[in-house]
Every structure is written in structure tokens, then in C-alpha cells.
Amino acid sequence: MSTLAHTVSDSKVMLRRNLTHQLRYPSVTIMLVGLPIVFLLVFVYVFGGQLGAGLGPHQGRHAYLDYVVPGLLLITVASVVQGTAIMVATDMTAGIIDRFRTMAIARASVLTGHVLASLLQTLAAIGVLIGVALGLGFTSSAGPLAWLGAIGILTLSAIALIWLAVALGLSAKSVETASNTPMFLILLPFLGSGFVPTATMPEGLRQFAQYQPFTPVTDTVRALLTGGAVGDHAIVAIAWSCGIALGSYLWAIRLYNRRRAATLN
Amino acid sequence: MHVGGHDVRTDPDGVRAVIGVTGQFSAVDNLLTGEENLRLMADLRHLPRPAGQRRVAELLERFELADAASRLASTYSGGMRRRLDLAMTLVGEPKVIFLDEPTTGLDPPSRLVMWEIIGQLAASGVTILLTTQYLDEADRLADQIAVLDQGRIAAQGTPAELKARIGGGHVQLRFADLDQAASARTLLPHAQVDDDDLVLRVPADHRVDSLRRLLYDLHEAHIAVEDLSMHTPDLDDVFLAVTAHHVPGQAGGDPADQKEPAPS
Secondary structure: OOHHHHHHHHHHHHHHHHHHHHHHOHHHHHHHHHHHHHHHHHHHHHHHHHHHHHOOOOOOHHHHHHHHHHHHHHHHHHHHHHHHHHHHHHHHHOHHHHHHHOOOOOOOHHHHHHHHHHHHHHHHHHHHHHHHHHHHOOOOOOOHHHHHHHHHHHHHHHHHHHHHHHHHHHHOOOHHHHHHHHHHHHHOOOOOOOOOOHHHOOOOHHHHHHHOOHHHHHHHHHHHHHOOOOOOHHHHHHHHHHHHHHHHHHHHHHHHHHHHHHHHO | OEEOOEEOOOOHHHHHHHEEEEOOOOOOOOOOEHHHHHHHHHHHOOOOHHHHHHHHHHHHHHOOOHHHOOOEHHHOOHHHHHHHHHHHHHOOOOOEEEEEOOOOOOOHHHHHHHHHHHHHHHHOOOEEEEEOOOHHHHHHHOOOEEEEEOOEEEEEEOHHHHHHHOOOEEEEEEEOOHHHHHHHHHHOOOOEEOOOOOEEEEEEOOOHHHHHHHHHHHHHOOOOEEEEEEEOOOHHHHHHHHOOOOOOOOOOOOOOEEOOOOOO
């Protein structure tokens, strides 16, 4: 078998291993997928009436539901990658990784397995959130293509954040640290266009909110799902995602190889 | 340096493909069952599916894990984990196996099972490098032993060679009273007196006629021996002798035992 074929087959084996872990350890998955749903309910039913009124005249809870779903989709991505960091950090403390290092397996497959498993988990979580949102009355003007585009942009940002979480998980000295460091990712959609228009924010915060990476992704998804001009948002969103993905990927690989070297010496 | 014909520097994956490593801390996946752990190894060794399934079933049987095959590894006892660990190492049929303290912390029956498996493996022609703190284990399993002291090889050889280096054993005689012991001391001037004046240690090889001779001499001199025991030097004596310059407890010396050193 060629090197590429080995890489693909080893990554598939690792993906299966990680998916089995998710199934055997469902409490984490349930918590991470459940969090955005709880947020959705709280924001729509507790804050939604008031926040919806702020969106414009004659607007209310229902308008706010339509407004907030893209933000919550980002929260969903950020929530699931908390689990990625924990899983990676836990894995690195387990003896099985030392065994993998002594075997002739494709170098990156351990990490690729984690990334692919987390990506599938994220897509499932996004599916669940959209299902719940539709159940609550979320109305989308999007056609199949726009939906596909929205899912595509979310997938790309998920890949970026998952690699970032992998790197954070690898850099953490303990599993506890790994479960804390990616927490800021859940906070970032709040400090962007996820929950309220950035124009309502005070000076300083507003600039941060407008230029941080979550905002163009949120804006693109919102434009695709609820109508509106996508404009430059998509390009900025794609650029941010690719940049974060690449940087995190290189960082993660370096950390992984360094650990590998440390064990062998 | 070459391992199994592969250069460690230029072909590390070639080396990885022919070796198996079982570390001191069990390298099993706790969230997978015993069978899934073995399947994982078969898949990562790129065994074709039917061959992999056969190998997994065979190893489960051989390592007495068939009944526990569908249980999570986290529920296994210490001995079962160690067996699963070694079985996982063997999935790829390695030519060289590194075993790092394979019986540390095992109960006596599990240790015996492990010893049996290691013996069978060595008999099948696999090269095994085994490290251990238990010198009786080294004595029992190894063809070649290297005693490590502070990271350096302090002595190397077969168990017999190492024991021969520190000389023969002794016969320990205990007498009923001080008179008898005093007479025996006169009769056997080479003997060492123990702390207890009733005990004499007589240097001796372990040939039957020299023992018979000793007992005959004592009998002729009308000296009654209350108790007799024979002491062969064991590897503990060897270890203490070759590392004698260190204060016990201070030396980081890992007594280690290598079985048939890998071709280097």
C-alpha cells in the first residue's frame, strides 16, 4: 500500500476509535450539544421579547428567533470543540498513545481521527440545533443552495476551531486545563454580531465585535439563511477560517511531534 | 544501529514495523473492549480483514481473554490488562519485543501465566528485551542478562556466568549448643562464624560428594548438626556484588535483564 493509502486507512481506523469513544462517553456529547439548545431557549423565551423589540418597530420574539439562530450555530461549534480539547488531552495522557508512537502508522492519523470525529459531532449538533429552531418557528428564506452555503461556511469554521482545540488540548499540561482554555470560544459569539447588532455596542467593544473572526461568519450565515446581502462577509469569513485552520494545524502538528520526540528520547 | 535489519536513523518506520513494545504502564484503550483493542491493532498493522479477525480470535483464546472479549478494558483486572497489553503487541507478529517490567504489580498466578507466555514466545524464536526489578524473574527467563547500574551496564553474561563471577555458595550449619559449635570450628577452619555463635557457614560447591564428605567428617568427630541448609548464589548476590560501591537506596540502579540482545 502506498503512503497515502496508509494515511487514509489509518485515519479511518482512528476516526472509528474516536466515534466509539464518543458513544461510550455520551454524557460529554449530551452536555456539549445541549448547551446551545439551552441558550436558544433562554435567549428566545427569556430575553427574546425585549431583544426582539430592539431590532426594529413591530418586531418581537419571533424576529429575534430568526436573528439569533446564526449566532447559536456558532455557539454550537464553539461548544462541541470544548469536547475536542478534552478528548485530545485525555488521549495524550493515556498509555495507548505511547503504543501508537511505537507503531508504523501514519503520523498525523491520531490527530486526523480526532478532527474528523469532532467534525461529524459538530455537524450532528448543528443538525439538532437547526431542528429545534425550526420546531420553535424559525423561518428561513433560504433555498437549498443558500442552506448548503451556510452549512459549508459553518463546516469551514468548525474545521478551524477544531484544529485550534486540538492544539489547545495538546498544549495543555492537564485535562483540567484543556477543559478550560477553549472556554473563550463560547464567549466570542457574544462579543460579536451573534446576539445583538454590533452597532448597539459602546465604542471600543464595537470595533472589537466588528472585526473579530466570529462576526463575518455569523453575518454570512445570517445573510444566507434569513435573506440579505452576503457581500464581503463571506470572503472575510473564509479567509479567517482558512487562516485559523492552517495556523492551528501547524501548531498542533508541531506540538504532537514534539511530544512524540520527547517520549522517544 | 540496526534493529531487525532496519536502520534506526534512516528507516524508523521499518523498525517500528518489526518491533513490539509493551511498556510498564498498560497501553490499552480503556473505552474499547478487549476485542476492539486487538482489532484496532490489526487494522493499524494493515492486516487484511479475515486474517485480522483470525489473529484476534486466536490471541483472545491464547491469552485467556475470550470470555472477557466484549467487556471494556477499563473493567479488566491488573493481570488481564497486562495480558491484553502483550496480546496487542503480538498482533503484528513482531520479531523483536521490548517488555518493560511485564510482571510488576501482578499477583503470583498472573505472574506465572505471564512467565509461561514469555517462555513460549522466546521458544518460538522471537527476540525479547525484558527489563525487570525482579532478579529471580531474570534468572528464570533470560538467556543473556545485563545488570544496569546508574544507566551503565555493570555486568553482562548468562545467569550461570554471572553467578560464577562471584564464586560458589556455602553450606550453613546450625548446632544445638556452643560446645558442638566450637568443635566444628576447630574441624572446619575455613568456615565463617555467623553473628549467632551457633551457626557456621562453610564455603562449598554443590557437588554431592563434597557435601557427603563434610557430613562424614562431622559424623566422625561426633558433632551433631541440628540443621543444615545449602545456599547457591542468586542474582541478588550478583547484583549486590557488582554494584557494591553504592549506598543502597541511593543508587538509581535498575537491575535489568536482557534476553538475547537484539542484533545491533
